[in-house]
Amino acid sequence: MSPTEFRGQIARLTAHIAGRPLDAALDAWLNAEHGAGSATYRELKAACEAGVAEGWLCDREGGGIRYGRIFKPAADLHGFSVDVVDMQDIAGPHHTHPNGEIDLIMPVEGEARFDGRPAGWLVCPPGSAHRPTVTQGRALVLYLLPEGRIDFTR
Template structure:
């Protein structure tokens, strides 16, 4: 697994997401098309673990909060960036999503939650904001940002 293979693996996601408004209907569509247990969902989960083991994903940060941008927005990704974070029982830095945020929640610890949500999809609409929080263990969060836009706040 390398970045190029990963980008090809997630292409069905970036193609779908880039063609739809970032709203709760997108969350519903992702849940119907690529639910936990589906071939693509599970392949992405496995690929994230392989990439972390290889050292090119979640390469920044420290114990409890590792992160990193995997893919910059481009025409090939439908102008979406791809980031992955690995959080353990922590609230991350508060930030705003100017154009929205599409999250794939991948618990490592059984029962771990991201912003109160289990394994699956979570979509934040444009101009939303939060402190990304993992409770009850450890989880990976893969998130797509339109145009790579995110604003960290104080």
């Protein structure tokens, strides 16, 4: 797996979600069509695990969280940026999502949950806020941010 191959995987997915509202309907659709157990989920999880192992994903660390923005928003990614975090039984910094956020939750140890959700997708609507929290183990979480927008709370 390479960053270029990973970008291709993301671009194929974002082609299906571009222009859709970030809401409960998108959350349900992603989990039904690309959720845990699907080929898309397995491929993205394998790519993220390889990227972490090879050092091109989650190449920074702060406050006990490994993280990194692998791709800035771009036309081929349909305006989404791509970040991946590696978290184990920890809460991250509070932030808001001006344009919403789409998260792929990939447990790697235990029965890890992200904001209480198991493996699969979580769609946060525009204007939502949270303190991203992983409990019950370790998870990789892929973030798709429209226009790369995220505002950390001071």
